[in-house]
Amino acid sequence: MGEYFETAVEAERAVLVGVINQYQDEKEVSEYLDELAFLTETAGAIPVKFFTQKLEAPNPRTFIGSGKLEEIREFVIENDINIVIFDDELSPTQLRNLDKELNIRILDRTNLILDIFATRAKTAHAKTQVELAQYQYLLPRLTRMWTHLERQKGGIGLRGPGETEIETDRRIIRDKITRLKEQLGKIDKQMATQRKNRAKMTRVALVGYTNVGKSTLMNLISKSDVFAENKLFATLDTTVRKVVIDNLPFLLSDTVGFIRKLPHDLVESFKSTLDELREADILLHVVDISHPGFEDQIRVVNETLKEIGAGDKNMIMVFNKIDAYSYVKKDEDDLSPSTKENLNLEELKKSWMARNNATTMFISAKQKINIDEFRELLYRQVREIHVVRYPYNSFLY
Numbered sequence: 001m002g003e004y005f006e007t008a009v010e011a012e013r014a015v016l017v018g019v020i021n022q023y024q025d026e027k028e029v030s031e032y033l034d035e036l037a038f039l040t041e042t043a044g045a046i047p048v049k050f051f052t053q054k055l056e057a058p059n060p061r062t063f064i065g066s067g068k069l070e071e072i073r074e075f076v077i078e079n080d081i082n083i084v085i086f087d088d089e090l091s092p093t094q095l096r097n098l099d100k101e102l103n104i105r106i107l108d109r110t111n112l113i114l115d116i117f118a119t120r121a122k123t124a125h126a127k128t129q130v131e132l133a134q135y136q137y138l139l140p141r142l143t144r145m146w147t148h149l150e151r152q153k154g155g156i157g158l159r160g161p162g163e164t165e166i167e168t169d170r171r172i173i174r175d176k177i178t179r180l181k182e183q184l185g186k187i188d189k190q191m192a193t194q195r196k197n198r199a200k201m202t203r204v205a206l207v208g209y210t211n212v213g214k215s216t217l218m219n220l221i222s223k224s225d226v227f228a229e230n231k232l233f234a235t236l237d238t239t240v241r242k243v244v245i246d247n248l249p250f251l252l253s254d255t256v257g258f259i260r261k262l263p264h265d266l267v268e269s270f271k272s273t274l275d276e277l278r279e280a281d282i283l284l285h286v287v288d289i290s291h292p293g294f295e296d297q298i299r300v301v302n303e304t305l306k307e308i309g310a311g312d313k314n315m316i317m318v319f320n321k322i323d324a325y326s327y328v329k330k331d332e333d334d335l336s337p338s339t340k341e342n343l344n345l346e347e348l349k350k351s352w353m354a355r356n357n358a359t360t361m362f363i364s365a366k367q368k369i370n371i372d373e374f375r376e377l378l379y380r381q382v383r384e385i386h387v388v389r390y391p392y393n394s395f396l397y
Helices: 026-043 066-078 092-102 109-120 124-145 166-197 214-222 264-269 271-278 294-307 345-349 371-389 391-396
Strands: 013-020 046-054 083-086 105-108 203-208 239-245 248-254 282-288 314-320 327-329 339-341 360-362
Touching: 013 026, 013 066, 026 046, 026 109, 046 066, 066 092, 083 109, 092 105, 092 124, 105 109, 109 124, 109 264, 124 166, 124 264, 166 271, 203 214, 203 271, 203 294, 214 239, 214 248, 214 282, 214 371, 239 371, 248 371, 264 271, 282 294, 282 371, 314 371, 345 360, 360 371, 371 391
Parallel strands: 013 046, 013 083, 083 105, 203 248, 203 282, 282 314, 314 360
Antiparallel strands: 239 248, 327 339
């Protein structure tokens, strides 16, 4: 009788590439590559090494210069690398040339994000939205990526729609995009009807950068069990729960997290999901205060909200994870090394974060710190809207 051995699938090994230019300095590129590494891990691969290059503008042919390209090629060969991932979106020409030069699978940030969304999509709605965004991304890149519609390949960047022969692929994909848009249009109408049916209730929406703790906060406030995980884009589908605080009912929704350089096609595909933000009465902008780049994350979220037409909403800034927050204390005349210190709750309330924002709250959803005060603030804000809509029973609250 033969012996059977369980063989684990070996994780793919990736190198990550970023460019320092007039739009992103060395510090920013370092932060972006750290985030790209987290995205890579979320997709199931191992980031092995970062490569950066200073360029006034990306090389139109290969994005990076020939010297850096040769350096990456040697590292790829010597270290058994499976994928090279670029932090910016590559043009079809750049993808094609890099593929020839490195003879290895090439991904850009957009493709990586789409791949993660493909694995995270659980409902028919989310799957349709992601598939549409994937086809729109792939359409101009068909000559490089597709060989046959029925053949599916594994690996990061290859999940989702299949592959097709070049002679017929453009027509097939355009037809698919048309059908997906029609399908998504029907779903969007259904969701719009659902939102209309609950329009009178005060609606509160959680918004923020990906992985800041929105789902954990959702579970805490609504006592529900929304999937929460320390990975990017743990939540794709909008979850709506009815919440009651001191007899005051309102609807609370958790939405997909934002990220730097969020693909435009993805924003368009997720229109109905983002409508939840546009139509909300109050936005809870959740911020991971422990993240070193949280100020930039706030900027990204605010810019995205403006882009989708929700930039003028009544907003509460919720600085989460205060139990993990520390700041660098350094006196100008002090030559000793900088030290990290924690701020207590009262100090946080006097900080620039509180001064620069109209309504702020400092909490730890995971450790349940300052949650009672947060509930009270939310209750007051919801009540102001509720009594206007239901003046005849305002005495109940």
